[in-house]
Every structure is written in structure tokens, then in C-alpha cells.
Amino acid sequence: MLIRDTKAGYGLAMRLMHWLMALAIVAMFVLGLWMRTLDYYSPYYNLAPDIHRSVGMLLLFLLVFRLAWRVVNEKPDDHELSRLEAVASHAVHWGFYPLLFALMVSGYMISTADGQPISVFGWFDVPSLIQGEGQEDAAGLVHEVLAYVTIALAAVHTIAALKHHFVDRSHILTRMWAGPPRR
Amino acid sequence: MKLAFAPLALFAGALALAQPAFAADYVIDMKGNHASINFRIKHLGFSWLTGRFDKFSGTFSYDKTAPEASKVKVEIDTASLNSNHAERDKHLKSADFLDAGKFPKAVFESTSVKANGEGKAAITGKLTLHGVTKDVVIEAEHVGGGNDPWGGVRDGFTGTTTLTLADFGIDTAKLGPSSANVELTLNVEGIKQ
Numbered sequence: 449m450l451i452r453d454t455k456a457g458y459g460l461a462m463r464l465m466h467w468l469m470a471l472a473i474v475a476m477f478v479l480g481l482w483m484r485t486l487d488y489y490s491p492y493y494n495l496a497p498d499i500h501r502s503v504g505m506l507l508l509f510l511l512v513f514r515l516a517w518r519v520v521n522e523k524p525d526d527h528e529l530s531r532l533e534a535v536a537s538h539a540v541h542w543g544f545y546p547l548l549f550a551l552m553v554s555g556y557m558i559s560t561a562d563g564q565p566i567s568v569f570g571w572f573d574v575p576s577l578i579q580g581e582g583q584e585d586a587a588g589l590v591h592e593v594l595a596y597v598t599i600a601l602a603a604v605h606t607i608a609a610l611k612h613h614f615v616d617r618s619h620i621l622t623r624m625w626a627g628p629p630r631r
Numbered sequence: 632m633k634l635a636f637a638p639l640a641l642f643a644g645a646l647a648l649a650q651p652a653f654a655a656d657y658v659i660d661m662k663g664n665h666a667s668i669n670f671r672i673k674h675l676g677f678s679w680l681t682g683r684f685d686k687f688s689g690t691f692s693y694d695k696t697a698p699e700a701s702k703v704k705v706e707i708d709t710a711s712l713n714s715n716h717a718e719r720d721k722h723l724k725s726a727d728f729l730d731a732g733k734f735p736k737a738v739f740e741s742t743s744v745k746a747n748g749e750g751k752a753a754i755t756g757k758l759t760l761h762g763v764t765k766d767v768v769i770e771a772e773h774v775g776g777g778n779d780p781w782g783g784v785r786d787g788f789t790g791t792t793t794l795t796l797a798d799f800g801i802d803t804a805k806l807g808p809s810s811a812n813v814e815l816t817l818n819v820e821g822i823k824q
Contacts, residue, residue: 559718564716585724
């Protein structure tokens with residue numbers, strides 16, 4: 449089993465990161481929507497945001513690692529895509545990195561706007577780096593908008609992958625799930 | 632040329648000094664921030680949560696020989712709420728509570744002052760908060776006043792009032808019964824104009 453990515457397909461590391469982040473980002477979106485509806489006396493009123501902040505910080509570190517991994521590894525071949533598909537696919541894939549980065553940083557900027565750190569499950573603290581007047585409001589708005597944009601882009605990405613799998617009968621989805629085709 | 636006006640200025644100054652005492656106008660010292668608007672509200676009925684509004688401005692007129700002629704107007708920037716916890720501030724400023732986006736200003740303007748002696752007074756006025764205007768009474772006290780060390784004249788006051796937030800259309804039911812009222816304390820130092 450290959451850890452690194454090759455021309456033939458994604459290695460184990462990238463596949464793990466991909467599916468873990470896919471699952472976590474969708475779960476974080478649902479958690480984020482749900483936690484804002486909680487009643488003040490709900491037992492989850494403090495717990496749900498604690499989990500959201502902690503997972504968010506871990507995802508931010510994973511995202512940075514994933515980008516570095518992506519840069520130093522070979523990109524699996526996309527020759528079977530049409531010209532238009534290749535351009536669109538490129539835009540969506542590279543769009544995800546700055547989008548997710550801005551999403552996670554804006555979330556971090558809400559919680560740390562008054563100089564307090566974010567405690568990641570009580571394991572360690574991520575210190576506050578920037579504080580500004582009204583930062584929690586501005587960052588909150590950005591975070592909310594980017595969350596919807598992320599889910600919209602994820603939907604486009606999912607529909608495209610399913611189209612390649614079921615309509616084009618290509619191995620694009622399989623190689624992200626099971627790795628490079630075996631010979 | 633400038634000197635030619637000096638006698639005139641002196642004369643004007645002498646005239647001002649000769650005036651009998653009447654209400655002087657003051658501007659609240661926000662430059663040196665010798666003023667604060669603080670609030671406190673009970674958390675779960677277990678403790679007092681305190682916070683303040685960092686931005687506001689105001690003026691008052693005051694004559695210690697005729698305190699009932701005094702007037703005061705204060706305008707508060709509701710988005711400047713600060714309870715030393717960004718996430719809570721964000722929530723308190725949101726549509727759930729103050730709705731600072733829709734109601735960026737809270738204004739208090741006095742309508743009458745009843746002097747109670749010893750520098751104390753009950754200031755009745757209209758408070759506009761969350762788009763709702765209600766009469767409130769501020770129990771005020773003159774703390775001190777006189778010449779400051781830098782050539783100005785200052786007078787300072789402290790005042791308190793208790794608001795029921797539901798009166799202003801702010802729903803606190805979800806915070807529990809102990810958090811229905813908020814106590815406001817205003818400390819202002821005015822510089823005589």
C-alpha cells in the first residue's frame with residue numbers, strides 16, 4: 449500500500465485526509481448550524497461550541513499539512529477529463545484550499561477576538577494572535593458566508609465525482625477511495 | 632495685528648466673569664476617558680456579570696446653585712458593548728438581544744431633575760434602547776468638581792438605574808428569571824465649555 453501519491457493515483461495519506469476532512473467538514477457545518485439554535489439552559493450550550501472550536505483548530509492544522517503534502521507529491525493523472533472538465537476540476541480543487549483556510553481562520557478569529565486562546569479539547573491552547581475592535585462580528589459574518597460557500601462547492605465537487613463515476617464510468621472516485629488501480 | 636484684539640478679549644473675559652452663576656455647559660471627557668457606562672446582570676442567579684459600553688458621548692449643563700435646571704444627554708454606541716468575552720459580546724450585540732446592527736444607538740435625554748440635597752438628584756428622562764423609548768429615573772450624585780490642574784473646570788457625577796430589558800423589547804426569558812433586570816452605572820466627568 450502506497451503512502452505517497454503517484455501519477456497512477458492517490459496514496460493512503462491523501463485518501464485518509466480527504467475522507468476524514470470531508471466527513472468532518474460536513475459534520476462541522478451541521479454542528480455549527482445546530483449549536484446556534486441551542487437554548488441557554490441546554491446541556492450542550494457550552495459543549496457543542498467547545499467541540500466545534502477544537503475540531504476546527506485540528507482541521508486547520510490538517511489543512512496546512514495537506515496542502516504541503518499536495519505540493520511535494522506527484523499529482524495523479526487527469527488525462528481522461530475533457531479540457532473544460534480539467535479547468536473546472538482544477539478551479540474547484542485549488543479553490544478548496546484558500547476557502548477552507550479562510551473559513552477556519554475566520555472561525556478562529558471569532559473566538560480569539562478578545563485575546564483569549566482556544567483550548568483544543570483541553571489538550572493544548574492555540575493563542576490569540578490578532579485582536580481588533582468589532583473583530584468577532586466581522587469574522588462571524590465571514591465565517592457564516594464561507595461555510596455556505598464551502599458546502600455549495602462540496603456539493604458541486606460531489607456531483608462531479610458521481611457524474612465521472614456513474615456516467616463517464618471513470619475511475620476518479622474509485623482511486624480516491626481505494627487507491628491506484630492494481631495491475 | 633493680533634494684539635489689537637487683546638483688550639477686546641480681556642473685556643469679554645471680564646464680562647464673562649461678571650455674569651451671575653447660571654447653568655454651564657459641559658462635554659463628557661471622552662478624550663481622556665474619564666467616563667464609563669457599566670452594566671451588570673445576574674448570571675443564572677449565581678453571580679454578577681459586568682460589562683460596559685466603550686463608546687459613547689454626551690453633554691450636560693449643570694449649576695450647583697440651581698441643580699433642578701440641569702440637563703443631560705448621552706448617546707451610546709451599542710456595538711461597543713464589551714463584557715471581556717468576544718463570543719458573548721457577539722451574541723449580546725446580535726438580533727437575539729441588543730440588535731446593534733439595526734439599533735446602533737441608545738440615547739438618554741433628561742426631561743426633569745429633582746434635587747434631593749447633598750448633591751443628590753433623581754434625573755428623569757427618556758431612554759431609547761432597542762428602538763423603544765421609555766421613561767427611566769437615574770439616581771445621580773455629584774462626586775466633585777472645580778478647577779482641574781490643566782486650566783479647565785470639571786464636574787463629575789455618578790448615576791445608577793435599573794432596567795427591565797423586556798420593557799425595551801429585549802427578550803431575556805431564555806437566560807432565566809434572574810436575568811430579567813440589568814443595572815446600569817454611569818460615571819461621567821464633564822469639562823466646562
